[in-house]
Amino acid sequence: MPENEPVLNYEPGSKEKEELKRKINEFKNQKIEIPLIIAGKEIKTGNLGKCVMPHDYKHVLAEYHKAGEKEVKMAIDAALEAKKIWDEFSWVDRISIFKKAGDLLSTTWRSTLNAATMLGQSKNAYQAEIDSACELSDFFRFNAYYAMKIYLDQPQSSKGTWNRSEYRPLEGFVFAVTPFNFSSIAGNLPTAPAIMGNTVLWKPASSAVYSAYFIMKLLKEAGLPDGVINFIPGPGSEIGNLVLKDPNLAGIHFTGSTSTFQNMWETVGQNIRNYKTYPRIVGETGGKDFIVAHESANVEALVTALIRGAFEYQGQKCSAVSRAYIPNNIWKDVKEKMMQDLKDIKIGSPEDFTNFMNAVIDKSSFDKIKAYIEFAKNSEEAEIIYGGNCDDSVGYFIEPTVILTKNPKFKTMKEEIFGPILTVYIYDPQNFVETLKLCDETSPYGLTGAIFAQDRKAIIQAEKILVNAAGNFYINDKPTGAVVGQQPFGGARASGTNDKAGTIINLLRWTSVRTIKENFVPAENFKYPFMEEK
Template sequence: MSNAFFTVKKPLNEPILSYLQGSPERISLKGKLKELKEQRIDIPVIIGGKEIYTGNTKECVIPHNNKHVLATYHLAGEKEIKLAIEAARLAKKEWESVSWQHRGAIFLKAAELLSGSWRTTLNAATMLGQSKTVYQAEIDSACELIDFLRFNTYFMSEIYTDQPISTNDNWNRLEYRPLEGFVLAVSPFNFTAIGGNLPVAPAIMGNTVLWKPSGAAVYSNYFVMKLLQEAGLPDGVINFIPSSGNLLGDVVFNHQELAGVHFTGSTQVFNTMWKTIGNNIEKYNSYPKIVGETGGKDFIFAHKDANVEQLVTALIRGAFEYQGQKCSAASRAYISAQLWEEVRGVLIKEASTINVGNVEDFSNFMGAVIDQKAYDKIKGYIEYAKASDQAEIILGGRCDDSLGYFIEPTIILTTDPHFKTMTEEIFGPVLTLYVYKEEDFEETLDICNSSTIYGLTGAIFSQDRGALIKMEAHLRNAAGNFYINDKPTGAVVGQQPFGGSRKSGTNDKAGSKLNLLRWMNPRTIKETFNPPTNYRYPYMG
């Protein structure tokens, strides 16, 4: 056991590569895209370091070329889920006894590998499997995941240095134990970095994890798992179990050693999880820590003094990057009537130039939505708006799934601030606008604040400081990540810790120490140097 106090270098955020024409990173990525498309891999369940091929399989397809199969992946059944729990239990004792610097070194090595030789693999897998453009893949599966790995290690070291006050007579220590039991991590399709962070955050604190990736992101998430193994992650610390959510819940939520859940996904699924855990609360050895980031209906609110070009850029990037499939995507906007005519002209002109298509063509700004289910849902909202006398589609609205799941960037103008597409989460490239009169400014702020169940992200635009102060105060609880004169997407690890409240989640702020604190079970230790030898106190004399 070392007797030194170790420090971790404070990280800088990973630089974003440009992928300009002729650049080495562009040439390398193009080659990796070609390589991955030319092979069809078989993705196993990974439990205790062993690869298991169950024979119960599904396919990973390219969303923008939905006849092309990238991989077959095997689903964990009840037997495999129970094996994974046992593997996590067996690995726990040794893993939690590994010194924090050695745990951290594994994830720092993973970050370094991803920054180098693994970068093109993760980016290409994310582009193909999730239809992300090169830029969206780079900021996700490379930069953000690297940042999670490095910053989590740094945050861990900072947490461990936080100790209570002692006196001459006693020494008080705070020991940061991992949770007692195993953690379930359930990750979404839309961010490879979230897929990596959900199991890694508990693991770095000494927990062992069952990781259920989204079926629509198994392809890239499998490469994340292989990256962690190459970095030296011990067997059983993270167990990779693609599976049916219902089956997984039946087994895991009935197990007495469930210690925590790290979740990103829909509000409805999270609500069901929470209810199930509550109903089973008598079964558990301890109260499970439940951490979730769920839905959003994120807004942009434009005051009459907003800069039009800045606002339009935020509307387009906020609503249509990655086909609007971000929980933080701008989905509703409130525009001052005094700005509207100018905004309308610039917005339609700019948004009309957006290219939608195969993300392997780097000139495209948007790819396809993730799958048929998402396509049908988004198309349904567009058709609803087309049929309504309270709405007008002023841009886009066309959908085509003959080759890939393509939906044009669509802008809806409504006369009703409570219109369906203003209040319900769509998770696609659909932006609904409401134009308010200046005399209704504060009333419209109230509507923005109260008309949805969510509280994830939001943005306000104005050049008037007084108006910004008023909007910020009025919308204090409307968003956990709040942006002034910027789009409501693109939170950076260490800069804008991410999460919202209301029905957007538990707001435990991924990308900060706050999240890591949830995966600990602290123990206070008091050592007294000169204990009393008589029970009597002086006042009794």
């Protein structure tokens, strides 16, 4: 069993901080060209997009080439051809590549991935460290370990026979579609199927091509054969429509919006008779994650969880707290401490290590979040009690914003925003059970949530009533920051297929089992004993 990669602190004067700052300066002072990578070859289409820093969007880090119909077909052919080579690798040989990738990432590649994530996705040093260094190396190592356990899991054999299970890769290719918010997810989605012997088409989010490119280079150095993962950034609608209609599609590994995932599933359904096999569909989508506080809650711990859970990485985590239910008899103390702590939050570039928050990812996201804030400002059912200011003159900056609503089903209590907005509803503590039911029924999602209480009876009630409200449920802790191997991550309802990334559950989706029985002493007469007469 591997150990989780230790998180470095980047304290003043530390070696890791000096190295990270050098890498940040190196990346800022160069503009690179990012090609497609198909069958190991760099492909340049001339149809270019830009990788910019969200906190200083006039600064271009790179230009990347976009895939079109021709390149998508090339990538499919490359993936199918690479299967012939990849099939020759034993599972031991495959796993060794990803174990090596984990060790490279945690040593010589650590500052590279962290700096790329900080600049390209506007993450502070700590958020980048727990993501692109620690979680991604954990994914590589834990997936390798769980893959080994799968291959070693064999059926019983009776005397005279030998039964064995052959864990085959899926017949065809896997399509990995990755989000902007976590480099670790971007690296895990194409590599988890690859560990199990599949070949992959990888379409990274257009706003996170920069760090994704360095992940591809890392995998190349680790020894991944050409064509096993084919890197095809570009417009999702164009690439997706081509890939999803191909008869060789064997699986989809997706993290992103619920609507996009539903559209992909619908497209698969419409093309189901065209495929050579039924595609495996694995997805983690949206969330409307909650904290329910009981009147017995520790106020200091509750406020810390609200602030960290809602505003770390600008609320752009699938698991970020975006709605809270607070009893009225502790609200005064909660509000007082929260307002005090929020005033200490600094916002700005991740290059300034004193900033707790940075920029949201792009103009589209900025406008969407701002529209929710304006809706709350103009509503008679809500008031903004902190923040609410937005500034996109240099970067896409939005203040941590707290909305207080009288309506428990207010728009910002139901809809996923994916930004630094927390909506609070105050309830009568005598209505604790009713409030738990309200929390369960308000949102279509079921990703993460938490209960804060010192009263064990209240915790038990919350666990039972909210049993389907969150695939990751936390007691007296923020509902973000799941660690590979410790809190398997994923949710159901509108939040996805709950196939728990970084576990055996997920890896089993990328294999098709063949059962083999070998009879050492086969029967030589068709007659059974029961057929004999007395």
